[in-house]
Amino acid sequence: MSRKQVKGEYIETDTGNKVARKAILIGTQHIMLGGKTVIQAEAMIRGDLARTAQVPSSSGAAPGSNTAVAIGRYCFLSKGCCLRPPGRIYKGSFTYLPLRLGDHVFIGEGTVVQAATVGSHVHIGQKVVVGEFAIIKDYVRVLDGSVIPANMVIPSFSIVAGQPARIVGEVPEGGHEAFELRELYKSVGNNPQPLPV
């Protein structure tokens, strides 16, 4: 049994995360996974870029709360994507700030995310660049090849495309279920199940 698990492409954790052995996770003590998240091969998470400046706010109270990347449930990080916390000069010194992903966030192949916040039910396509401190709200679809400028705010139910990205449409009422990633989660791993028709 254990022998077989070693051979599997993914490491499956107790909380249901499926992390590819070839995924590049740096600074794992600063990475939080909510569970049931898929991290495919060559996906990179830069947990080492944690906050360096001392922040006097309440977040400093709990030990180990210096999270660089927080990921919710049912997220899907495709091959070759990169999650990188954004950084800026804060009170005279340079510091990185945490990158937060909600639930059901899909990140396409070769995409670089440097957002401050990505909400829940967000689909980010292939080869997208999400600039530093961008805020993506819930139910947003970012089409392939978009470049989201730094500091951009994308409101809920937007379809975004272009370089620089602009809002090109609205997610229709009937399209909310398409953001669910439960089935996609089941379809990868060491014993994947086929996607329903």
Added chain:
Amino acid sequence: MASFTPYTYIQCPCHDTTTTTTTTSQSRPAEDAPSPTSPHSSDDDDDDHNFDPRAPRSNYSLYPLEYLLWCDVCHQIRCPRCVAEELVTIYCPNCLFEVASSSLKTEGNRCTRSCFQCPICIGPLAVQSLESAPEPSLLSADNANTATTPAGPWILSCSYCNWNSSEIGVKFDKPQGIFAQLQKLRHGEDSHSKHAVGGDTSPTKTDSVAATMKARFSAMRSFYSAQNAIANPSSGLGDYGFSSPGALSRIMSIYSGNNAGSHKQKSKGTMTREADSASEGFRALDLDDSSAVSQLRRDGWDSTVIGDQAKSQVEEGARFAEELWPIPYLLRTKRSKRCPVCRHIISKPESKVANTRFRMRLVANTTIPSISIKPFNPPPALLKPLQPVQYLLTFRNPLFDEVKVTLATPATTPGRFASRVTVLCPQFQMDPSTESGMYLVDDALKDDNKDIQGRRRRGTEGGTHQAEAGKIWERGHNWVTIVVEVVPASLSLEAPPALLRKEGEPEPDLSPLKEDEDVLEIPMFVRLEWEGDVSHDQMSTSTGKEKDAREKKELAYWCTIGIGRISQE
């Protein structure tokens, strides 16, 4: 040739002019629309005409399934084009602050907080202190050695294209209230101070901008309403203005002419004069383009604006890059949707900006089966003309009831290039959907077993993987796959021999291939029949006639299935 993804578009019943005319009246005849009370009406009407997805009008009624809404009361599909929308919330897409509709009337449809878009690339602009700005180009010799504490003049800068507002000479004294400061800089008295950099090169701007569009419009409006009042004091137009419906109907009666005799002659009132001074909003067009020409000669094309930039400006008329101003964000709305016929709300979002839930969301994909298309064999890049291809259509039932599906397609697709279409199994039943969204694990297992059995059965019975007429290809717990055979038409444009042409037949259309004419689209008529709970839907507005527990329901609609492109050989 780009890759082609198969698609299904469904036609909203609003395409039909007979039903759209009745949408205005509250009580339309029961025969017009297929409703639960009149189950056998609509297909009789629809039988005699085929639907052409290529007709110019079809574009306006075909929608992907997820765009369609569903009216529970009318029992009919509603599309984004035919629903009536109502504003629920108005908010700025950048700062996500809600804007009251009253302030919308006074302040306009743009964000009056500090939300701006770059006039060059439309990226978001951020307020930055000029002193501590990291760009070395901005740091001139005298302020480079100042402290890093953010102070002094502020600018708006774009992190995407590195444009900043100092390029048009706009600097702010404080980082708050940018909108008001910018408004003052642009339209206020100190408008001449802003062009320290621009120098003497843009006289058209500094002179003419003082009289803004808004100011000119209000001056002109007050002038002409005064003139109107002088011209015909009795007509009441001066009192109400053109916005009042009474005045409008009066105007309409003047122009319609059918009761011109009854009205007294109004046209020969006193002559009104036109605005002719600046105080009345009049502005002579500056025909002297020499300064613009000299600027163009000096700075070249790079200094001019492109069409998109000029269009996204708040005020029109920008010709040079230095006439581009930061664009305040256009506000965005959350809207609720009403059925055009029965006026019931079919979609209503929560009014708070941050809340993404819906109070009501009746969408068509909870009723209508979704249709997905897969090629039977590994897909060729292009369809070979005159070579039969088979496609698998999978229908997935979202309802909790068993649904009987009847399909119909014309034997040949409409249009110049008629491909032949055969649905091998035009009638089948779909099992009910058990759980919406997530179904149970053992259910899934059962489903898998069934699939395997089904595959085996097919393997032993048929011997070969051949689609059989009248048989379902594959079946799952709430889905059914059938086979459609298509013989793509040849796209060659050769006139048929003159001998074969009959007298009086129109000249064949031999014009070159039009856009997307090589896409093979199948019009398909789908009819669903099921026995449903009357009151299991979310909306419990059922009246007395729908008290029965079970009820026979029927729905019929056209859809178009895009299969692929035919190769041009």
